[in-house]
Amino acid sequence: MDKIKDILVNKGISPSYHRMKILEYLVKNNNHPTADSIYRVLAPQIPTLSKTTIYNTLKTFVSKGIISSFAGLNQELHYDYKFEPHVHFFCRKCQRIFDLAEPFDCFKDKSIEGHLVLSHQINLEGICHNCLQDEGE
Amino acid sequence: MDKIKDILVNKGISPSYHRMKILEYLVKNNNHPTADSIYRVLAPQIPTLSKTTIYNTLKTFVSKGIISSFAGLNQELHYDYKFEPHVHFFCRKCQRIFDLAEPFDCFKDKSIEGHLVLSHQINLEGICHNCLQDEGE
DNA sequence: TTACATTTTTGTAATGATTACAAATTTATA
């Protein structure tokens, strides 16, 4: 994908093969992966891939503002290519993380009680609709 | 403090000395401590105190609903005695965590897009008012 | 009080995610 390469070049990151594959995974799969879950998917395809490369690459992407990261229920870092601020829902049963389309502008104003707000994160926790159905049976 | 003891007894936790001291610290200091920061304060006063006891105790308190916990910027768990849902502000400079009095009822409704919402967490990130002043000099 | 069971606490070792670091490999450049 040339779109992937462009994203990297535009941010001043040279588009190595590994970096492109990792970013491609993030762009195509909106599943809030961890470093380890990316590794489990990509390692079979790229036999020489090292987990350190994944950590390094993700850190670079975050610092350049290509992706964002957040702590999951288990203190493991999850990564997200989607950049519009959006709400995350954590399911306590299946541990999956859902994006909510919920429109959200409570913090449009960027200064609250004297603090300068640069970013925000809204996390909901509960039982997802799939797990609710399973319970019903 | 007898108030501390009552909190424990009401939740079915026997009020041992260590548990009371740890809960007292949480109730009196609204500073979102970590297990380690509690240890650094209490260990000098209670020479035999073990860090494992702190971890065990905090875990018990969370599971019994006496305190809540959340991941900080550095993936370390912070603990909070305050129970009304409230907004947290993380300062990127001084790493401190502030409670915001911001009234907040966007998620009063407990079912969103089919998911059952049991709890929520709003985290803001930026530069706190103290650090903003320091920058101004 | 003593003897025994239960609870609490301790200390050390294990775990698991992440990072540091130096060597090896690849890529770019002259």
Add this chain to the structure above:
DNA sequence: TATAAATTTGTAATCATTACAAAAATGTAA
């Protein structure tokens, strides 16, 4: 090609947290 720079790898270290078994404290019955 030769050399320098960038990238990747593999291993070891770090750090928060947990597991676990022994030690200490507490409760209870005789």
